[in-house]
Amino acid sequence: MMNLQAILDSIYGELQPRLGEGKVADYIPELAKVDPNQFGMAIATVDGKLYSVGEADTSFSIQSLSKVFMLTLALGKVGEGLWKRVGREPSGSSFNSIVQLEREEGIPRNPFINAGAIAVTDVVLAGHAPREAIGEFLRFVRYLADDETVTIDQKVAQSETQTGFKNIALANFMRAYRNLDHPVEHTLGVYFHQCALAMSCQQLAKAGLYLAARGSNPLTGHSVVSPKRARRINALMLTCGHYDGSGDFAYRVGLPGKSGVGGGILAVAPGLASIAVWSPGLNEVGNSQLGSAALEMLAARTGWSVFGD
Incomplete structure (x- = not known):
């Protein structure tokens, strides 16, 4: 069994020298005030475990x-x-x-x-x-x-x-x-x-679990949507979830995901886990620069891409 906490710790360690990369969304005045030198990541697994690193319990504006x-x-x-x-x-x-x-x-x-x-x-x-x-x-x-x-x-x-x-x-x-x-x-x-909803990576990872677990939240037993609908929402996240960077995200990470200009990304490994990452600095297409890098590292180290490892 892979050690997800160790994987998160290693990703955080490698990204620390890059904290502050990208540009915060300054066209929304309140978001312009956010310190870009922050990074948090959380993984909620379908078997009920929660792993996190960095500022994973800090609330941020989830935006899109x-x-x-x-x-x-x-x-x-x-x-x-x-x-x-x-x-x-x-x-x-x-x-x-x-x-x-x-x-x-x-x-x-x-x-x-x-x-x-x-x-x-x-x-x-x-x-x-x-x-x-x-x-x-x-x-x-x-x-x-x-x-x-x-x-x-x-x-x-x-x-x-x-x-x-x-x-x-x-x-x-x-x-x-x-x-x-x-x-x-x-x-x-x-x-x-x-x-303007504010959530932490830990809260987001838990909220996204229904998309990883065939429409139900395994932590609470709540049924949210049918398995078919969960699958279809994931399909839309994979093809459209990163604006004009959706193809590149699918190519590099290979997971359904949705980004927001607050610097958050929610990603789904169907059948396995829900992942939330946050770092406020954005790349040129409006997606978290370090968040995208972290998810690429995670997919590579876990083999979780929907296209196979």
Whole structure:
């Protein structure tokens, strides 16, 4: 049996001289204040063990990692009907591109680019006031992580609301094409709050376990989604989870994953483990530079790539 703690310790040791690499997401004022010299990593295995290293219990803004959880909620509400509103193909464009949205008449390419995630949030908002939808989302993530202390960082939510002009443009564009059912400010209010969720690597690794364990959380026994749906969410994470760097991440790491501009990455080794890594410095396509390197090392040392060792 491999020693996962020893593997994590060795990865951390090798990456320490590189702490601070990359560039923090400075277009969200609150994220610009984060110290880039931080690194945390946690692995939650399907047999109930948790391994961690570095600042794995430090909360950070999960940003686009929230899109995985909101997608799970939306599929629970409308099932396969969701795909009338959003596609399932990699974008090949910037995560907040409006050009593609115009060309494809208001149907976003996939649920992990910003336009797609806003459409998914609009689905979850149906029948709710924005505050209720935010509450439902927060309760769901607490349920996944089995942790009532998970919270939304109001300062980050406010920071995004005040500066999210591209997202406002994307939402208005979709509303013009009738692919948004609610007032733009209602849908975006929920979206900005979901992205401002603060979690640690340990909490995230536990929350992602249902994707590693055929739709159920083995730590709590909670059934979250069907095995088929878990498999399909993993497929989307593999092909679309890293914006325009998704192909490169699949090539180097070979695991379904979702990144966020807060510097976090959630990765899934199906049948084995859920992995969360965080380091705030981003590479040129908006993914954590050291986080990506750490996952590449982990995949190489464990043989966990979905494509074989």
